Amino acid sequence: MLSNPPYGKTWKIDEEAIVADRGKKGSQNIKDPRFQIGLPSISDGQLLFLMNMVSKMKHNTEIGSRIATVHNGSALFTGDAGGGESEIRKHIIENDWLECIIALPKNIFYNTGIPTYIWIVSNRKTENRKGKVQLINAMEMYEKLIILRQ
Numbered sequence: 001m002l003s004n005p006p007y008g009k010t011w012k013i014d015e016e017a018i019v020a021d022r023g024k025k026g027s028q029n030i031k032d033p034r035f036q037i038g039l040p041s042i043s044d045g046q047l048l049f050l051m052n053m054v055s056k057m058k059h060n061t062e063i064g065s066r067i068a069t070v071h072n073g074s075a076l077f078t079g080d081a082g083g084g085e086s087e088i089r090k091h092i093i094e095n096d097w098l099e100c101i102i103a104l105p106k107n108i109f110y111n112t113g114i115p116t117y118i119w120i121v122s123n124r125k126t127e128n129r130k131g132k133v134q135l136i137n138a139m140e141m142y143e144k145l146i147i148l149r150q
Contacts, residue, residue, distance in 0.1 A: 001065065003055070005049035007072040012042055038087030046075045047088045050119070054092065057123050063123030073115050097121045100134040107143040
């Protein structure tokens with residue numbers, strides 16, 4: 001599965017279908033089973049895209065599933081311990097599904113300098129990769145594109 005979810009896109013319009021009584025301790029009810037692990041901030045739904053794909057991974061096949069998804073830094077760094085974002089990351093890591101995170105060069109997306117990262121998630125890691133997460137810093141691995149005008 002491949003995705004490039006919109007960065008910083010609110011999921012307020014979908015809130016009613018996903019959760020009842022959001023943020024009310026003891027009464028919050030996550031209705032959608034894809035998101036039972038936790039919910040990210042209402043202002044940034046990137047991790048909802050990821051959890052949607054995780055919910056569709058094939059577990060009963062020999063090859064399983066692999067996900068490649070591009071995120072900005074908020075998917076890696078936002079959220080308090082025990083909060084939705086943190087619980088999502090914890091769930092993926094504790095299930096040993098996070099295979100690799102690749103830091104991409106700045107300006108890789110036209111007219112934006114925001115840091116971006118590719119997450120590789122797999123439920124069928126090879127034996128030598130189990131229990132490990134590979135981190136690749138590709139921030140300096142680029143060549144400027146020269147556009148010739150006629």
